Amino acid sequence: MSKLEEIVSLCKRRGFIFPGSDIYGGMAGTWDFGPLGVDLKKKIMDEWWKFFVENHDNMYGVDAAIIMNPRTWAASGHIATFADPLVECKECKSRFRADKIADNISESVTTEEFLATRTKCPICGKENWGPIRKFNMMFRTHVGAVLPDDDETTVEKNVAYLRPETAQGIFTNYKNIVDTIYPDLPFGIAQQGKAFRNEISPRDFILRDRECSQMEIEYFVRPDTWEENFEYMRKMQHEFLENIIGLNSENIHEFEVPAEDRAHYSKRTIDFMFDYPNGEEELMGLAYRTDFDLSNIEHESGKSMAYRDKNTGETFIPHVIEPSIGVERLFLAVLSTAYAEEEINGDKRVVLKLPENLAPYKFCVSPLLKNKPELVEKAKSVYSQLRNKYGNVTWDDSGNIGKRYRKQDEIGTPKCVVIDFDTLEDDTVTIRDRDTTEQIRAKTSDL
């Protein structure tokens, strides 16, 4: 098995991530987080919120609705341009994203350029392609009482989309926040939440899924200060990824996106690439979006998006720096950094060396033997003591002690605390360290 397959298998075996709708044979491009996955995901999201929002006086949060007025997506350009190049094999009717099955072509590939690559169908091996067509990745739905046999106008009038990014929920609330909080520039608005993309071919586990969680900030700045604020945001991303989340800096590579590959709204974009087990992939993006979004909203809504400087009285539309990160992408980066296979005294073990602030449990408490009531009773009291103090503590009295250690290693629990007969005599316990597997004795009162 490849390292990615090992991680997928561990995720399922230990309850981090299951295939979506598993019981009905799955649902392509969707994944369900199990008990440990929810915990790790929530910790990652909470650390982000603490680092970027709570620790700054000029950052504000919003939690906007997922279904927004469709004019949002007309103004943002998503209805016109949020599309991937779709190509169909005329032999077997399979559909692909053209730039993912041919080498060295971009998202804006033309039919001629694609045919010139002499790509063969990954399913049937033939080379008989239809033209490249643009496939809009937004999920369409209908809002309100619309029946399947209603006339086309009624149906179209009620079309809505599941949001393809959280950013527009921020931009559409910019005016509300300026009018209620009166923040000085620069200030940021942050949002975490679900976003939906109807990927043509979802793949690579949670890297390219159809439903994901995003964490985005729109950082509003004076137009003439965008460069220094871009640098500031860039530095902050590294601090967060490396110091708070524990990724290795040597696995993060900045890629300056050339003008022709940048999103339609961006004047400068850096993709932060990460060395995933199956190769380098985008982890997050940092984009200078100019006043593209606010100007479009002003145009579409007819309401002024101008910001009035309290000191100078000047009015202008602020420019925006946007760091945008997918939670699942970060989740997989954390797992692949933590995942290790080691040999200890001839035994193979799998261990997740998660940073302590992210590990689902800080401690596992167990009695050496589960059929000795006096050990179980003492262990339960140590468990309560640690749980009251640290919160995230787990209990395990299944199997033998070696099996318990292996299980706790696999879910990344930093310390195992074992209560044995000596505990009853001198109130000391064994503490076993996840990373070194070393064991020490300590007083329960010192825990």
Ligand SMILES: [Zn+2]
């Ligand atoms: Zn084919």
